[in-house]
Amino acid sequence: MSGMERCRVMLEAARIIREQREEIATMETINNGKSIFEARVDIDISWQCLEYYAGLAGSLAGEHIQLPGGSFGYTRREPLGVCVGIGAWNYPFQIACWKSGPALACGNAMVYKPSPFTPISVVRLAEIFTEAGVPKGLFNVVQGGAATGQLLCQHPDVAKISFTGSVPTGMKIMEMAAKGIKPVTLELGGKSPLIIFSDADLENAVKGALMANFLTQGEVCCNGTRVFVERKILDTFTKEVVKRTQKIKIGDPLLEDTRMGALINRPHLNRVQGFIKQAKEQGAEVLCGGDLYVPDDPKLKNGYYMRPCVLGNCKDDMTCVKEEIFGPVMAILPFDTEEEVLERANATKFGLAGGVFTRDIQKAHRVVAALKAGMCFINNYNVSPVELPFGGYKSSGFGRENGRAAIEYYSQLKTVCVEMGDVESAF
Numbered sequence: 001m002s003g004m005e006r007c008r009v010m011l012e013a014a015r016i017i018r019e020q021r022e023e024i025a026t027m028e029t030i031n032n033g034k035s036i037f038e039a040r041v042d043i044d045i046s047w048q049c050l051e052y053y054a055g056l057a058g059s060l061a062g063e064h065i066q067l068p069g070g071s072f073g074y075t076r077r078e079p080l081g082v083c084v085g086i087g088a089w090n091y092p093f094q095i096a097c098w099k100s101g102p103a104l105a106c107g108n109a110m111v112y113k114p115s116p117f118t119p120i121s122v123v124r125l126a127e128i129f130t131e132a133g134v135p136k137g138l139f140n141v142v143q144g145g146a147a148t149g150q151l152l153c154q155h156p157d158v159a160k161i162s163f164t165g166s167v168p169t170g171m172k173i174m175e176m177a178a179k180g181i182k183p184v185t186l187e188l189g190g191k192s193p194l195i196i197f198s199d200a201d202l203e204n205a206v207k208g209a210l211m212a213n214f215l216t217q218g219e220v221c222c223n224g225t226r227v228f229v230e231r232k233i234l235d236t237f238t239k240e241v242v243k244r245t246q247k248i249k250i251g252d253p254l255l256e257d258t259r260m261g262a263l264i265n266r267p268h269l270n271r272v273q274g275f276i277k278q279a280k281e282q283g284a285e286v287l288c289g290g291d292l293y294v295p296d297d298p299k300l301k302n303g304y305y306m307r308p309c310v311l312g313n314c315k316d317d318m319t320c321v322k323e324e325i326f327g328p329v330m331a332i333l334p335f336d337t338e339e340e341v342l343e344r345a346n347a348t349k350f351g352l353a354g355g356v357f358t359r360d361i362q363k364a365h366r367v368v369a370a371l372k373a374g375m376c377f378i379n380n381y382n383v384s385p386v387e388l389p390f391g392g393y394k395s396s397g398f399g400r401e402n403g404r405a406a407i408e409y410y411s412q413l414k415t416v417c418v419e420m421g422d423v424e425s426a427f
């Protein structure tokens, strides 16, 4: 298909998703456990992603380069072939759109493997693509776990792998990709810093800290889980954060007013609880939450719910400050100077995201320029406009999703050199 033809099909897929927003959001809530309120936002970002790449599909082009003597060259932007997408369980539908959007826009096929913990909604995406006119077999869903993922990565017909998941799995994927000389995009974990200066708008900074930590039960890769607060406002900020955290409505994720649903599964809930226990042993203070939550509704009593947790008295060398918890656990850390906080913010193996709240615009830009992270926020956190590239530095991975940048990762450039004169032979 031409770019414009692909554009039309993708726009139709985006339209169907938009039309079926409620049904898909409900499916995603059941799939993952996140609140319906949030699932709707995920679905909106998903159709916006397909719309965005539909828009780019028609304008993909190479360039013409004039050479001496009337000769010239040109480049063609060509698809890679069959791309494999492997997704995590926290944003099942959205991750599949972030991968399939640019992949299909560039003319590739995709075989997608969702996490076995959230197998459902991606199947609906495949059906929607077919309804929209995507040729049969162009977007395929294969269910399974690690073994299936390995088979896909090692398959000789696979041209590219795009992976979203943990750092340890990312390493394995990269090894397999290396053996097949396959390009790979790795969207991995994080332990991102959020820096709150004393001149920040306190109301926005508090809202930002909650957005940075408690969406999707805290199971968000780019969460700003290390909240550095300038000492002058530590007490006021902490009190306000704790007050609002305690008000978060936990429970049945399908209810309209629920803002925090259930964690993904029992082992993960136990793991998160283990981090909190260890934090206490290492001297952190639980300022609120951290315990299990049992909803009144008897049918939910065995659900994987916990109260969102704010940890005070944290030190940089504590496990809860160094490791990705991937649950609703915020660590608050005081700081005194810009120089000091930057050094501490960057002292991590991860580099996915970072944020700063301040009214001083020069300071804001200076700080984000110094942060070693791929996705930085000024005076907000965890918004995901599809127009902006997203991806990590350091162990958080490489390659970018979203924005024009993703086109580079789903296409290859062919150069054609055209001679308009005679061959000047050396022989």
Ligand SMILES: NC(=O)c1ccc[n+]([C@@H]2O[C@H](COP(=O)([O-])OP(=O)(O)OC[C@H]3O[C@@H](n4cnc5c(N)ncnc54)[C@H](O)[C@@H]3O)[C@@H](O)[C@H]2O)c1
Pocket (backbone or CB within 6 Å): 086, 087, 088, 089, 090, 091, 113, 114, 115, 116, 144, 145, 146, 147, 148, 149, 150, 153, 164, 165, 166, 167, 168, 169, 170, 172, 173, 186, 187, 188, 189, 190, 220, 221, 222, 324, 326, 352, 392
């Ligand atoms: N950077 C991002 O955009 C982003 C987004 C969401 C989640 N994440 C990260 O994902 C992690 C949580 O997700 P998870 O627990 O599903 O991660 P995971 O690494 O356990 O699994 C991710 C996917 O990889 C598959 N997989 C597991 N082992 C494999 C192997 N050996 N070969 C091929 N595939 C394999 C899984 O079945 C799943 O589909 C967190 O670390 C989080 O930060 C990152």
Ligand SMILES: O=CCc1c[nH]cn1
Pocket (backbone or CB within 6 Å): 090, 091, 094, 095, 098, 219, 220, 221, 222, 384
């Ligand atoms: O979990 C990390 C951020 C994200 C959201 N959608 C896809 N990735």
